[in-house]
Amino acid sequence: MIVASMVDVVKRYGKLQALDHVSLSIRKGEILGLLGPNGAGKTTAIRVLAGLIGADSGEIMLRGERQDVNNIRLKQHMGLVTQEVTIFEELTAEENLRFFGGLYGVKGELLRRRVKETLEFVGLSEYAKKEPGKFSGGMQRRLNIACALVHSPDFLIMDEPTVGIDPQSRNYILESVRCLAQNGTTVLYTSHYMEEVQAIADRIVIMDQGRVIADGTLEELIGRIQHEETIRITVTNPSSALTESFRAIQGVKTVTQKGADYTIVSGASSGNLNRVLAVAQQSGGVSNMAADKPTLEDVFLTLTGKKLRDGEASA
Amino acid sequence: MISELFWVSFRHYLRRVSRDPFGLLIFVVLPVALVYVLSLVYTQNATEQIYVEGYNMASTYIAIGMMLMFQLNGGIYLLNFLNYDLMKPMKWRLKASPCPTYTLVFAGITACLIFTVLQGLVVVACTALFLDAYWGNLWIAAVVIVLISLISQMLNMILFLYIRNLNTAEYISWFLSWSMAVLGGLMFALPNNSFFNFMKQYGTPFSLAQSAIRESGFLGASVINMWICLAALMGITAILAVTVVKLGRARLT
Numbered sequence: 001m002i003v004a005s006m007v008d009v010v011k012r013y014g015k016l017q018a019l020d021h022v023s024l025s026i027r028k029g030e031i032l033g034l035l036g037p038n039g040a041g042k043t044t045a046i047r048v049l050a051g052l053i054g055a056d057s058g059e060i061m062l063r064g065e066r067q068d069v070n071n072i073r074l075k076q077h078m079g080l081v082t083q084e085v086t087i088f089e090e091l092t093a094e095e096n097l098r099f100f101g102g103l104y105g106v107k108g109e110l111l112r113r114r115v116k117e118t119l120e121f122v123g124l125s126e127y128a129k130k131e132p133g134k135f136s137g138g139m140q141r142r143l144n145i146a147c148a149l150v151h152s153p154d155f156l157i158m159d160e161p162t163v164g165i166d167p168q169s170r171n172y173i174l175e176s177v178r179c180l181a182q183n184g185t186t187v188l189y190t191s192h193y194m195e196e197v198q199a200i201a202d203r204i205v206i207m208d209q210g211r212v213i214a215d216g217t218l219e220e221l222i223g224r225i226q227h228e229e230t231i232r233i234t235v236t237n238p239s240s241a242l243t244e245s246f247r248a249i250q251g252v253k254t255v256t257q258k259g260a261d262y263t264i265v266s267g268a269s270s271g272n273l274n275r276v277l278a279v280a281q282q283s284g285g286v287s288n289m290a291a292d293k294p295t296l297e298d299v300f301l302t303l304t305g306k307k308l309r310d311g312e313a314s315a
Numbered sequence: 316m317i318s319e320l321f322w323v324s325f326r327h328y329l330r331r332v333s334r335d336p337f338g339l340l341i342f343v344v345l346p347v348a349l350v351y352v353l354s355l356v357y358t359q360n361a362t363e364q365i366y367v368e369g370y371n372m373a374s375t376y377i378a379i380g381m382m383l384m385f386q387l388n389g390g391i392y393l394l395n396f397l398n399y400d401l402m403k404p405m406k407w408r409l410k411a412s413p414c415p416t417y418t419l420v421f422a423g424i425t426a427c428l429i430f431t432v433l434q435g436l437v438v439v440a441c442t443a444l445f446l447d448a449y450w451g452n453l454w455i456a457a458v459v460i461v462l463i464s465l466i467s468q469m470l471n472m473i474l475f476l477y478i479r480n481l482n483t484a485e486y487i488s489w490f491l492s493w494s495m496a497v498l499g500g501l502m503f504a505l506p507n508n509s510f511f512n513f514m515k516q517y518g519t520p521f522s523l524a525q526s527a528i529r530e531s532g533f534l535g536a537s538v539i540n541m542w543i544c545l546a547a548l549m550g551i552t553a554i555l556a557v558t559v560v561k562l563g564r565a566r567l568t
Contacts, residue, residue: 047407050411051411052407052410052411072413072415073413075411075412075413076413078411079411080407080408080411082404082407082408083404084404086403086404086405086407086408088331090331090334090335091327091330091331091334095330099323099327100408100412102319102320102323102327103320103323103324103409103412103413103414104412104413105319105320105413107319147408148408
């Protein structure tokens, strides 16, 4: 079931085309990773999707309804974790959550319970009565997330929620996102940290210069750029007969031998890893084996000619 | 639902405004301290009779002026809240919520109004009890404080909506209130001509408020003058409120 979708959405700021015919969809219960360098249009995309700003053209649907800036009803079901920490430093952590819960109509005993549960969820129970102005960056980030969760949204939009924090807090946040998705929350997670998206997203949309340039699971995206599969194996009994046996495996293109080390190149998705291992074990034994696998970074580099982290041109 | 959201937001703003120690210092402690110091200096150097019917006229004159001048700046609370909530990244979180912006703004205005009115009443109480200042009819003084506070909130809101820059809006707000206090004769004696006499009595919200309080007690020449001043203050409040609504609709959607 599709929870949210954008079809052919265009958004311009003056002469700058922030979104250039963007289409994407998010299924119920999945974590969709929206990946792209700074300035790719990720934040504009989520602002349009969340109904914070209007689009110039295109269609945005949420829970089967048309989304626009005046659709207050749809906002009840949505949580937004902003890129910047947006909390009230003069109020305690608990008061922050009570206010944001109240804005979504949560009140009374339910509000008390949700505030307590949410603070526990983000690991800030001990700091409920403390003002966040004195919190560390990581704790403020966790409170920032809690403010978007206190009303139990079933669709959570997270705009670069881990910018500028320590690895421990980052891991805590990523684990929390996984936990939310396991409990049925649909998550749109934007980041320019490839490893984060790779670690938690069920599906990935890559954006660059306001356009969606790729959409699929990690395997699908890698498969799209991977034309060959390289297996490196070190055997205990190298021989020319073994080399021939490797060559005889279906799909193998080349076999290179250097002493006990073999490099076997097959076509993409040949699935030859197990076959190569079986052949090597029949002729003696294997002391080392590895398959070269492209990363999301390689995908981005191939699709855009740029490195993801800083948008610089590749050499 | 909207009224619930209003109460949630109202409590939120009231909590925030009450957590500002500098606000209390500037809007309560400072005016009382200034009234105390200035009236002490004036009383010691005075050649005419300072006490009339048991009230210190130096304290009275300075207390009314100081209270009004600081009340006219009370809208700066609102300016700061609007700046953080509607101009900074917080606006995205608030826009993502089901609470309409106008509800937040209305709740902010109401909370700041109540808080600044309370501050004004504390100044009145302190100066009346400890510095022998005369406030005329206290009900009229309270109404004047409410109207001046409202005018301050509206003026600052208009500045915010037009300028959209906190520092510039704050400077203009201070400049306006000081200018009004000068024209009201608080800082120094003004030339004795029809223009300055008019400005001192009726020319600005400060002058109207000052005149209304004075005319409400034994210092006044005519109670009709007090009603004229109050009506004029109400008229200014209404005009500013209509302007805020129109500007808000155009710029806060």
